[in-house]
Amino acid sequence: MINKQSLNIIACMCHEANKAICESVGDMSQVHWNEAPDWQRGSSIAGVEEVLNDHSITPEILHKRWMTKKINDGWVYGSEKSEEQKTHPSLVDYEDLSDVDKLKDAVFLSICNSMRYAR
Secondary structure: OOOOHHHHHHHHHHHHHHHHOOOOOOOOOOOOOOHHHHHHHHHHHHHHHHHHHHHOOOOOHHHHHHHHHHHOOOOOHHHHHHOOOEEEOOOOOOHHOOOOHHHHHHHHHHHHHHHHOOO
């Protein structure tokens, strides 16, 4: 079982990597981990827990689980990400994601798997 501090550190790493990927393609909408809303930090932490507890997760499975949680929380597909309207352009099947979005899933998974042995 991973401790809460380690979970938060790994989730922060994943979040900041995601932010950097977004910025590399001109998306400056992401904020730093300490400024992120609770729901966003919670989503990252939950994703890290899933990866660390299930060695068989692939980027596709990670995306599907993320998508299921978003839909269960009332989010729907929308061409623009809006926290207020609960719309997100990544609420599509994995095959339909952009290469950048697929990269974000792969990097998230890679960070978690790398840190699995550092705890």
